[in-house]
Amino acid sequence: MNKICTDVTIEAPINEVWDLLTDFDNYGEWNPFVTNISGKLEQGSRLDIFLQPPETKGMRIVPLVTKVEPINEFRWKGNLWVKGIFDGEHAFRLEELENNRTRMIQCERFRGILAPLVLHMIGVKIRKGFESMNYSLKRECEKRN
Template sequence: MSKHIVRMTLGIIILLVVLYIATLVAANTTIAEKSIQTEVVIDASPSRVWQVLTDFEAYPQWNPFIRRIKGEARPGEQLTAELNVGDLTMTFQPTILIVQPERELRWIGRLFIPGVFDGEHGFIIEQLGRKRVRFVQSESFKGILVPFSGGILKDTERSFQEMNRELKERAEGQT
C-alpha cells in the first residue's frame, strides 16, 4: 500500500508540472525575456550591405558567428544555420519572418516547442548617407529556459560584435 501511495503522489506531481508547462506554452506566456543589441556604422550603400548580408553561400569566407546558412532570404523560408558562440557550435532551423531588401531581415528560432527558448533575430540597415549605414543586429530571447542562459548570452553579444566588424570590413572592402 505504501509503494502505491508514493507512486501515485509522484505521478500527480509530474502531471502538475507538465500541466503547468503546457499552460505557459499554450498561453504563450514566458517566464523571462532578455535582449541583445549591437550596432556598427558601415561606409557602404544599403544595397552593398544587403548583398553581403544575404549572400549566405559566402558566410564561411567571412562570418565568424554564423558559419553557414542553407536556404533563401524570403518570408516563411526555413533555414538551416550553424552558429559559433564562444566554444559552442550549434545548428538550428530558424524561420524567416521579414525580408525588406536593403532594410531588414528577421527570423525566429525555437528550442523544441514555443515558449521553452525562443530567439527572434533581426538585422536592420538604416541609411545615414548615400554610402553610409548603421547596421543593427539584435535578438530577443523569451522562454522558461532564458533565466539559465546568462553565460551564453554574453558570448552571443561578443559573437554579434565580431560579425558586425567582419561585415563592415567586407562591405567596405568590395564595391
C-alpha cells in the same frame, strides 16, 4: 528584458551591405559567428544555420523567416530544443546614413522558460558573436567598396 542588440557603422552604400548580408553562400568566407547558412530568404521559409558564439561548440538552428524587407530588414524566429523553452527572434536592420554609409543593427529578443538562465550563462558570448559578425561585415564591405 532578454534582448541583445549591437550595431556598427559601415563605410559602404546600403545596397552593397544588403547584398553581402544576404549572400548566404559566402558566409563561411567572412562571418565568424554565423559560419553556415542555407535556405531561401523569403517570408515563411526555413533556414538552416550554424552559429558559433566565441568559446562554445556552436549550435545548429532551423528558424522560420518572418520578415524580409529588401535593403532594410530581415528577421527569423527559432528555438532550441522545444518551443517555449528557449526561443529567439533575430533581426538585421539596415539604416541608410549620409555619405554612402550604412548602420547595421543586429538584435535578438529571447523568450521562454530557460531564457534568463541561458542568457546568464552565455549572453556575453552571444553579444561577442554579434559584435564579431558586425565588424567582419564592416571589414568585408569596406574592403570591397
